[in-house]
Amino acid sequence: MNDLKALARKAAFGVRKAAYAAGQGQAAELLADLLASHSGKALAGYMPMRTEMDPLPAMARHQGAVGVPVILAAATPLRFREWGAGVAMVPGEFGALIPAEGAWVEPQVVIVPLLAFDARGYRLGYGGGFYDRTLQGLRRRGPVLAVGFAFAAQEVDEVPIDGFDQRLDAVVTEREVRWFG
Numbered sequence: 001m002n003d004l005k006a007l008a009r010k011a012a013f014g015v016r017k018a019a020y021a022a023g024q025g026q027a028a029e030l031l032a033d034l035l036a037s038h039s040g041k042a043l044a045g046y047m048p049m050r051t052e053m054d055p056l057p058a059m060a061r062h063q064g065a066v067g068v069p070v071i072l073a074a075a076t077p078l079r080f081r082e083w084g085a086g087v088a089m090v091p092g093e094f095g096a097l098i099p100a101e102g103a104w105v106e107p108q109v110v111i112v113p114l115l116a117f118d119a120r121g122y123r124l125g126y127g128g129g130f131y132d133r134t135l136q137g138l139r140r141r142g143p144v145l146a147v148g149f150a151f152a153a154q155e156v157d158e159v160p161i162d163g164f165d166q167r168l169d170a171v172v173t174e175r176e177v178r179w180f181g
Helices: 002-022 027-036 056-061 130-141
Strands: 066-070 079-082 089-091 097-099 109-112 145-149 170-172 177-179
Touching: 027 056, 027 145, 027 170, 027 177, 066 097, 079 097, 109 130
Parallel strands: 109 145, 145 170
Antiparallel strands: 066 079, 089 097, 170 177
16 A cells, blocks of 8 residues: 555655646635634644645635644644744745644644545545644544545545555535535
């Protein structure tokens, strides 16, 4: 399975790079509209890197606590530190910016970056398992909405999965919001 996922990741990086060059379109507005129906709930977003979709405009408009991921150690769930205007940021693991300090946020809605997704709601991540562990832990404690944020071109016929992979509830692209049942 690892070889299959590695090959899928390599192809997905190329597809996402080409889609990124074409622009994000209305994706942030669609994401903000979806988040508006979850006003008051704690949100976890992410700081975009390289060719990832940029959720920051939607995160900034959210009415409620907003956190960004902090990697505490390999093979562990993510924690989310509160983020907002004026928060001092420092480089974290893998170069993503994280708040230098602040309160921890336990999200009820999680915006999830990805390399590829399929019509079943499965996503292909970067291979560290951070979001799968995180979603699994959060879902044990209560309902959590997992929203992938991706270019429409990142959809594939079938993401290779194993028993550890967590499904998304929806994916927001520059074209639409897709819900998975």
